[in-house]
Amino acid sequence: MDIKNAKYEISSPNVKGCPETDVPEYAFIGRSNVGKSSLINMLTKNKKMAKTSQTPGKTLLINHFRMDNGEWYLVDLPGYGFALRGKEMRDQLRKMIEGYILHRRQLTQLFVLLDIRHDPQKIDMEFLNWLGENSVPFAIVFTKADKLSKAAGERNVEAYKKELLKTWEELPPIFITSSEKSQGRQELIDYIYSINKEVEEEKKEEAKQANETAAPTPNTETAEEEQ
């Protein structure tokens, strides 16, 4: 499977401003510069889809991208750990991120991006633990794999896994990607489509059950027999 079409839709200052939809949404988060926008460009095969440079305006907004004629969405979230000047700005950004992650009903899976070149960072581990405390489903995406040798990359991924297993019983799904080389593209897309399928099936099942409980169809055969 592959993405049929992709289109930028809207940038919102908070969760209330996000588009009203009823389809699954996959959001990317991580420190600024980790490669969130590049990953969205790589997945959609459009270098201009998400802004990859540091345009402070856009990076402080929740950006929605409509996939496959609106069947699902990709979302580019602001980076955390931003060296923002002023407490007010930092608080506002935190509120926006928390508001989206905790209250966006459509959020189906969060992808937390980590730069494969770095050792486990405190701010990332804290963020992952916060997700755990709030039962937010997430997967980990290592970025910029082209910047290290395969062996060095694997070593760093192992170090992260070890760190994660200190607080987590199970590891989340882990993807190794390079937006430069399109590495990990098909794996991520397959993963998203498999979740979309599950969501679709759950919806069908719910509709079926709602139908059964809301409107029991009269059983005319028994009614006749009873007469």
Ligand SMILES: Nc1nc2c(ncn2[C@@H]2O[C@H](COP(=O)(O)OP(=O)(O)O)[C@@H](O)[C@H]2O)c(=O)[nH]1
């Ligand atoms: N070599 C390499 N550079 C990358 C990759 N992903 C992102 N970058 C670079 O890292 C910088 C930040 O990327 P960006 O997508 O804007 O990060 P964001 O702030 O998380 O959205 C840019 O200069 C990108 O070109 C990658 O997979 N490989």
Ligand SMILES: [Mg+2]
């Ligand atoms: Mg960005």
